[in-house]
Amino acid sequence: AMPGGDRAAVLVQRARVLQQLRDLPGAAADLEQAVALAPADARAFADLGIVRSDLGDLPGAVAAFTRAVECDANNARAWNNLGNAQWQSGAIEASIGSFQRAVACDPGYALAWANLGSVLRSIDRRNDAESALTRALQLNPELPSALSALGTLNRDRGRIDEAIECYARAAKAAPQDALHCTHLARLLAERDDLAGARRVYVEATRRDPRMLRAWLGQHLLLPQTYEDGAHVDASRDAYAAGLSMLERGLPEVAADMRFEARLDSLRWSNFLLAYQGRDDRALQHRYGRMLAGILAPGAPVVPAARAPAQRIRIGFVSAFFRESTVGHYFLSWINELPRDAFEVYVYHLHGSDDPLVQRIRAAADVFRDCPRLMPSRVAQMIRADAPDVLVYPELGMDATTFVLGALRMARLQCAGWGHPVTTGHPAIDVFLSSDAMEPATADASYSERLVRLPGIGTRYAMPVAPADGTRAQFNLPQHRTLLLCPQSLFKVLPDDDALFARILAAAPDAALVMCNGRNTYVTDRHRQRLEGALRRAGVDPRDRVHWLPPLGHDDYLRANTVCDAMLDTTHWSGGNTSIDAIASGLPIVTLEGGFMRSRQSAAMLRIAGATELIAQSRDDYVTRALRLVRDPAWRAQMAAAIVEGRRRIFDDPLPVPALAQALQQLFADRS
Numbered sequence: 001a002m003p004g005g006d007r008a009a010v011l012v013q014r015a016r017v018l019q020q021l022r023d024l025p026g027a028a029a030d031l032e033q034a035v036a037l038a039p040a041d042a043r044a045f046a047d048l049g050i051v052r053s054d055l056g057d058l059p060g061a062v063a064a065f066t067r068a069v070e071c072d073a074n075n076a077r078a079w080n081n082l083g084n085a086q087w088q089s090g091a092i093e094a095s096i097g098s099f100q101r102a103v104a105c106d107p108g109y110a111l112a113w114a115n116l117g118s119v120l121r122s123i124d125r126r127n128d129a130e131s132a133l134t135r136a137l138q139l140n141p142e143l144p145s146a147l148s149a150l151g152t153l154n155r156d157r158g159r160i161d162e163a164i165e166c167y168a169r170a171a172k173a174a175p176q177d178a179l180h181c182t183h184l185a186r187l188l189a190e191r192d193d194l195a196g197a198r199r200v201y202v203e204a205t206r207r208d209p210r211m212l213r214a215w216l217g218q219h220l221l222l223p224q225t226y227e228d229g230a231h232v233d234a235s236r237d238a239y240a241a242g243l244s245m246l247e248r249g250l251p252e253v254a255a256d257m258r259f260e261a262r263l264d265s266l267r268w269s270n271f272l273l274a275y276q277g278r279d280d281r282a283l284q285h286r287y288g289r290m291l292a293g294i295l296a297p298g299a300p301v302v303p304a305a306r307a308p309a310q311r312i313r314i315g316f317v318s319a320f321f322r323e324s325t326v327g328h329y330f331l332s333w334i335n336e337l338p339r340d341a342f343e344v345y346v347y348h349l350h351g352s353d354d355p356l357v358q359r360i361r362a363a364a365d366v367f368r369d370c371p372r373l374m375p376s377r378v379a380q381m382i383r384a385d386a387p388d389v390l391v392y393p394e395l396g397m398d399a400t401t402f403v404l405g406a407l408r409m410a411r412l413q414c415a416g417w418g419h420p421v422t423t424g425h426p427a428i429d430v431f432l433s434s435d436a437m438e439p440a441t442a443d444a445s446y447s448e449r450l451v452r453l454p455g456i457g458t459r460y461a462m463p464v465a466p467a468d469g470t471r472a473q474f475n476l477p478q479h480r481t482l483l484l485c486p487q488s489l490f491k492v493l494p495d496d497d498a499l500f501a502r503i504l505a506a507a508p509d510a511a512l513v514m515c516n517g518r519n520t521y522v523t524d525r526h527r528q529r530l531e532g533a534l535r536r537a538g539v540d541p542r543d544r545v546h547w548l549p550p551l552g553h554d555d556y557l558r559a560n561t562v563c564d565a566m567l568d569t570t571h572w573s574g575g576n577t578s579i580d581a582i583a584s585g586l587p588i589v590t591l592e593g594g595f596m597r598s599r600q601s602a603a604m605l606r607i608a609g610a611t612e613l614i615a616q617s618r619d620d621y622v623t624r625a626l627r628l629v630r631d632p633a634w635r636a637q638m639a640a641a642i643v644e645g646r647r648r649i650f651d652d653p654l655p656v657p658a659l660a661q662a663l664q665q666l667f668a669d670r671s
Contacts (some may be wrong), residue, residue, distance in 0.1 A: 008038035012047060019051060027051045035067070042072035046081060053085055056260055058377070061085040069101075076106035080115060087119050088377055090370055095119050110139035114146035121153050122372045123351035129153055144174040148183055155187060158518040163187050171200075178208035185217055191521040194221050210257055212250065212265035212294075219246050222272040224490045225525040232276050232493065239273065240283060247290050259298035260376035263407075266291060267375060267399040274396065274421040274597065275490050277571030284424025285447045291406040292426050300383060302408045311343040312667055315387035315410065317378070318418075319349035319398040323553075325576040326418040327356045330393040332459035333416070335363040336656040341664060345385055347378060349400055375400050382409050389667055394418025395428065412667050415448060417457060420597040422446040430666060432659065433457060436603035437596045445595060451662050454654040455607065456600075462650035465584040469558025476546055476562065480511040481629045484563040484586070486548075486556070489517050489526045491572045495618075497530045500567060501537035502622050504544055507629040512545045513563055523547075560584035565628040565635060570621070573601040582608065582646050587638040589625045591615045608645030610638055 011034040018027035031048040038044055049064035065082035069075055083098030096119055102112035117132030130153060136146035151166030167184035174180055181204035188197035198221060204214035219242025226232045254262050270287060273280055316334055320326035337344060346364040348357065351371035361367045366385070370378050378400065382390070387409070393416035395405045405415065405425045414430040415423050422431065424447050431448040434457035443450050471478055485492070485500065500512055514530075517523045531541040548559060557580055560566075566581045568574050568590035574581065578601040581588050592602040592614055602614045615621035628635045 008034040008041060008044060011037070012041075012044050015047060015051070019054075024051055024055050028055060035064075040071050042068045042075050042078060045071060046075065046078045049078075049081055049085065053081075053088075056258075056376075058085055058089045062089060062091075069098075074105050076102045076109050076112065079105060080109065080112040083112070083115060083119070087115075087122075088373070090368070090373055090377065090381065092119060092123055092369060092371060108139055110136045110143050111145065113139065114143055114149060117146065117153075118149040121149060121156070121351075123353070126153060126156065142169065142173040144170040144177060144180060147173065148180050151183060151187075155190075158520075160187060160191055160519060160521065164191070171203075176207055178204040178211040178214060181207065182211065182214050182217065185214070189217070189221055190224070190519055192223055192225055192525060194223060197221055209253060210261070210265065212254055212257075212262065213267055215246060215250055215253065216266070216268045219243065220268070220270065222276075224272060224519075224522045225529065226494055227529065228494045236276055236278065243283065243286055243290075247286065250290065251294050254294045255297075259295070259300075262295060263376045263379065263403060264374045266294065266403045266406075269396055269399045269402045271396055271419075272490060274419070275493075275572055277493065277593070277595075277598065279445060279595070281422050281424070281445055281447060284422050286424070288406065288424030288426055288447070291403065295406055299407065302411075309343075311339070311341060312389055312664065313343045313345065313385070313387045314389040314391065314663065315345040315347060315382060315385065316391050316393065317347040317349070317382070317401055317404065318393050319401060320394060320418070321346065321348050321357060321360050322350055322352040323354045323356050326394045326397070327360075328460065328576065329418055329458050330416060331356065331360065332656050333391070333393070333659060334360055336459060337660055338657075339365070341660060345387060347382060349373070349378065349398065373400075375403050379404060379407060379409065388412065389414065389663060391416060391432070392423075392428075395423045395425070396421060411670050412663070414451075414663075414666075417596065420595075420600075422448060429670075432662075433596060434600075434603065436607055437599045439594060439596070439599065441594075442596060451666070453658050453662070455652045456603065456649060456655070458655050459652055460579065460650055462646065463553075463557060463580055463583040465557040465561050465580075466554055467561070469555075469561045471562045473555075474546075474548060474559055474562065476513065477511060477543070480509055481507065481565075482511055482513050482546075482563040483565055483567050483625070483629070484513045484560065484581075485567045485569065486513075486515045486559075486577050487569045487572075487574060489515075489522055491569045492526065492530075493569070493571050494529065494533070496569050496571075497533035498537075499570070499618060499621060500530070501533040501539060503567070503625045503629070504534065504539045505537040506622070506626055510629045511543065512567070513548060513559070514545060515548045516550065518550060556580065557584055560586050565589065565625070567625060568601045570598065570618075572597045573599065575600045578604055579649075582642055582649060585639045585643045587613055587628055587635060587642060589613050589615060589621060589628060591618065591621045604649055605642075607648050608642050609648075610641045610645060613638055 011030040015027040015030035028051045034044045045064050045068035049061045053061035062085045068078035079098050079102035083095040086095035099116035113132050113136035117129045120129035133146050133150045147166045147170035151163040154163035164187045170180040181200050185197040185200035201214045201217035204211050343365050345366045347368045349370050389412045390410040391414045395415045396419035408427045413428050414432050415428050417433040428448050431446045431450050435452035534541045561584050566586050566588040570591045588601050590601040592599050605613050615624050
């Protein structure tokens with residue numbers, strides 16, 4: 001008989017052959033025997049960890065790599081692989097420690113430095129991440145993973161050109177890898193270079209036809225800035241045509257992929273579609289049905305009902321549980337649900353740990369850190385917790401949560417109005433919205449059952465605007481009437497430019513105050529379009545439009561206090577910006593549209609009792625804005641009405657109990 005050590009060596013060699021033949025279960029079986037025969041063989045445990053990882057068995061991979069480094073504490077590659085498995089499992093701090101051990105064992109190990117930089121970036125330790133990635137590229141200037149991670153870090157910091165250069169180098173350095181192409185294409189699209197983005201997405205599908213996200217990118221790209229109304233129509237038609245092509249071809253492309261690979265490759269968000277201001281139900285429903293069909297084969301079964309319990313286990317899933325609009329909107333949903341009725345689980349998909357995150361962490365019964373994990377891993381964590389109810393506060397803003405919304409992981413699944421447009425997902429049962437913001441006909445706009453919560457739908461603490469703001473602080477003119485439009489530029493459509501131009505043409509002493517975006521390309525395109533509208537209206541853009549840089553929240557509130565009024569956008573009104581304006585006593589002129597997303601400001605003004613600021617038509621919008629400019633006494637009267645009535649908007653005690661009651665009844669109906 002062959003000695004145990006020799007037999008183990010043969011099994012390891014055969015396992016490596018089986019790996020090359022993609023017989024992963026066979027390779028795993030051989031390696032399990034090998035480590036049983038040679039329990040001190042670090043290399044055998046390391047090989048076993050790789051195979052278990054490839055099979056999707058992350059706990060098994062972590063266990064095998066841990067045994068490898070116990071057998072050989074100086075095995076840098078085993079430490080690196082352990083770090084990867086821990087990172088994918090969500091054990092972030094442990095993974096950082098493992099990557100640090102890897103580079104301590106081998107300071108010239110460029111890949112481990114790159115992995116260390118990537119995981120540090122995932123939890124927003126940007127300076128440390130940049131140091132690690134710089135070290136990796138010093139060791140290997142064309143290491144694709146380091147270049148790609150540095151590209152993402154540059155994107156986080158708004159350095160679009162530097163990010164594009166990094167992604168392009170990564171794509172060139174790894175000519176068979178499609179992932180770097182998708183990163184590059186995404187950045188080109190953010191720069192509104194849609195033709196360039198499509199070309200790169202096509203290259204990604206050439207490299208890997210099963211890169212589903214690249215197929216989505218080829219066919220569903222939308223601009224951030226439209227030239228005119230005809231451009232909106234043409235873009236929407238192109239989107240619909242692309243969706244038709246995907247419906248015909250994408251299921252076949254995905255047919256032979258593992259479920260987890262399909263799920264991870266379908267990360268996409270139709271975020272910009274809703275900003276066209278049209279009825280999106282049909283398009284969203286088609287997209288949702290397509291995803292559901294692609295994901296159905298091999299999907300885990302719908303979780304069985306838990307044994308009856310006193311409390312409903314509810315999970316909240318978001319990448320925006322942090323200092324953000326969504327974080328502030330839905331903080332009370334998490335923190336104030338009655339704990340005698342609900343057991344609250346939170347899945348935090350971002351890497352931040354700011355004060356708002358800490359408040360949510362402290363309030364949750366269970367808080368899961370899932371910083372930028374792949375959808376398949378987040379889904380595993382959710383299924384393991386077996387929630388009765390899942391709530392996604394803003395489906396459509398984040399690609400990971402949007403594809404997770406296509407899965408059935410709880411008996412009752414709800415979307416919130418953080419992204420106020422129907423999800424289209426058959427697996428989302430309920431859309432939780434604000435009664436004050438929805439029109440009477442709103443049910444027809446949703447594929448989900450619409451549930452209207454009182455008031456603005458949440459208990460929102462009133463921001464306190466600092467009283468020490470000055471115009472000089474923001475380089476704003478002292479003697480003009482300042483009209484603030486602080487919206488993200490993708491909310492501002494060409495017909496909004498035309499409204500602003502009409503107002504400035506009729507009010508020579510007024511000036512418009514806009515906010516620069518993080519993306520300088522989109523900002524420049526919007527500036528050019530707005531200046532064209534002003535010139536066509538006979539307005540010289542010089543000294544009539546002032547642009548604010550990105551500001552911290554306190555300084556942004558100060559900017560509100562030094563302006564005279566706010567001009568709302570008409571297709572997607574202010575939400576958090578209107579809350580801040582009202583908290584600052586700033587009058588808002590708004591035009592109430594046909595969908596919830598164009599009625600948020602109007603709802604707040606109606607609750608506050610300042611209905612005279614709600615226009616009935618585009619001409620009426622101009623009339624009311626001009627009155628705010630020309631009639632300081634009326635402007636002061638409107639500001640006083642807002643200050644007096646805003647107490648009815650903020651700290652409203654009714655929405656959260658109504659949410660609790662609705663969820664209890666909805667869950668009972670599905671039991």
